[in-house]
Amino acid sequence: MVSLEEAVVKGLAPDRGLYMPERLPRLPEEFFRRLPEMSLPEMAVEVATALFGEDVDAEKLKALTEETLDFPIPLVKAADGKYSLELFHGPTLAFKDVGARFMARLLGYFNRDNKDRTVNVLVATSGDTGSAVANGFLGVEGVRVFVLYPKGKVSRIQESQFTTLGQNIEALEIDGSFDDCQALVKQAFLDKELNEKMMLTSANSINVARFLPQMFYYFHAWAQLARTGADMENVVVCVPSGNFGNITAGLIAKRMGLPIKRFIAANNANDVFYEYLVTGEYRPRHSVQTIANAMDVGDPSNFARVLDLYGNDHAAITAEISGCTYTDKEIASTMRQTLEEEGYLLDPHGAVAFRALTEYLKPGETGIFLETAHPAKFKETVEGITGKEVEIPAPLAAFMKGEKRSVPLAADFDEFKGFLISKA
Numbered sequence: 092m093v094s095l096e097e098a099v100v101k102g103l104a105p106d107r108g109l110y111m112p113e114r115l116p117r118l119p120e121e122f123f124r125r126l127p128e129m130s131l132p133e134m135a136v137e138v139a140t141a142l143f144g145e146d147v148d149a150e151k152l153k154a155l156t157e158e159t160l161d162f163p164i165p166l167v168k169a170a171d172g173k174y175s176l177e178l179f180h181g182p183t184l185a186f187k188d189v190g191a192r193f194m195a196r197l198l199g200y201f202n203r204d205n206k207d208r209t210v211n212v213l214v215a216t217s218g219d220t221g222s223a224v225a226n227g228f229l230g231v232e233g234v235r236v237f238v239l240y241p242k243g244k245v246s247r248i249q250e251s252q253f254t255t256l257g258q259n260i261e262a263l264e265i266d267g268s269f270d271d272c273q274a275l276v277k278q279a280f281l282d283k284e285l286n287e288k289m290m291l292t293s294a295n296s297i298n299v300a301r302f303l304p305q306m307f308y309y310f311h312a313w314a315q316l317a318r319t320g321a322d323m324e325n326v327v328v329c330v331p332s333g334n335f336g337n338i339t340a341g342l343i344a345k346r347m348g349l350p351i352k353r354f355i356a357a358n359n360a361n362d363v364f365y366e367y368l369v370t371g372e373y374r375p376r377h378s379v380q381t382i383a384n385a386m387d388v389g390d391p392s393n394f395a396r397v398l399d400l401y402g403n404d405h406a407a408i409t410a411e412i413s414g415c416t417y418t419d420k421e422i423a424s425t426m427r428q429t430l431e432e433e434g435y436l437l438d439p440h441g442a443v444a445f446r447a448l449t450e451y452l453k454p455g456e457t458g459i460f461l462e463t464a465h466p467a468k469f470k471e472t473v474e475g476i477t478g479k480e481v482e483i484p485a486p487l488a489a490f491m492k493g494e495k496r497s498v499p500l501a502a503d504f505d506e507f508k509g510f511l512i513s514k515a
């Protein structure tokens with residue numbers, strides 16, 4: 092067993108395994124009675140206290156939770172019996188803002204007494220993670236962030252969100268693929284010399300401080316649905332999943348007492364988890380490219396956490412989680428149809444989840460799906476599919492006006508290592 096501080100600062104356990112909370116407290120019934128009346132920050136402070144209260148000073152925990160959630164996460168009716176939890180109202184317009192902002196503040200807190208310790212966060216990104224992490228950590232004292240991204244392979248909107256910030260954020264433009272970026276980061280964590288010279292950590296969803304706070308918005312979704320007078324015994328939550336950090340947070344919320352009847356893990360063509368549900372066998376493989384590219388994952392790193400939560404019991408897992416998989420064509424037709432029939436514009440990731448609800452919701456059930464990003468983040472794709480212009484929200488437009496600054500590097504570990512050491 093390790094402290095929360097060690098799990099957050101190190102990211103990964105020494106045996107390369109993932110950290111999990113030692114125990115998951117069950118919230119009292121009285122909390123759930125009050126839940127429908129609670130605001131997002133009020134609720135989150137109580138959940139955070141139950142989870143982290145032993146490791147973080149109460150006032151600080153309250154402050155950092157409230158700061159994390161200073162934007163709304165509304166539940167919007169998208170169709171009859173199907174509600175969209177809009178997770179795209181944060182600074183980078185995707186759900187990863189929640190975890191990244193919480194983790195940044197928690198790391199800053201743990202680092203408060205180590206004024207001469209700099210924690211270096213390495214993050215490889217194909218787009219969304221880099222922007223959320225960079226913006227979450229911007230200006231956090233004692234923390235420096237290196238964002239590695241593949242040259243020419245992220246959209247201009249995405250690139251502007253981590254290359255224009257300056258301060259403690261450095262963007263490294265790698266002449267290679269996303270896999271090359273990830274390989275450089277992984278190798279850096281394993282490099283003895285580098286780890287002696289500088290303190291390195293990860294801000295991917297393997298870090299407990301990034302994935303656990305994502306449970307806040309499941310409680311918030313439930314609270315908002317309760318206010319509509321829906322039957323709260325039959326709530327189904329559908330999560331568009333890639334690395335499975337987001338859905339794992341929901342499963343943990345359920346374990347802490349949130350009355351969600353069942354979950355649907357919606358996949359694009361990368362369907363290793365779906366295959367596991369159907370066959371009981373887990374066969375990781377290379378990812379294939381899709382229009383819901385933040386879910387293009389062939390070996391979800393949080394699969395181990397799902398197994399752990401259910402004691403490796405396939406029957407227990409399939410009793411609470413079902414799955415599905417959709418092609419790009421199906422995703423696109425769902426986006427077109429939902430806009431035409433319901434007047435609701437989905438992004439490609441949310442569309443995967445919405446479609447799953449239309450196909451698998453049973454009579455009497457009410458569905459919530461997680462709308463994980465704003466459609467404008469995938470402007471060209473969305474416009475190409477719907478034939479309608481997507482307006483860029485003001486915060487995104489503001490990023491695009493900034494001046495791009497990045498360091499070009501080859502996809503070569505020695506060059507990357509030399510660069511990092513020059514910064515130590």
Ligand SMILES: *Cc1c(COP(=O)(O)O)cnc(C)c1O
Nearest residue numbers: 332333334335336337385463464
């Ligand atoms: C990261 C991401 C996902 C997948 O979330 P996981 O936690 O990796 O399963 C889905 N949609 C969007 C828009 C994302 O950025």
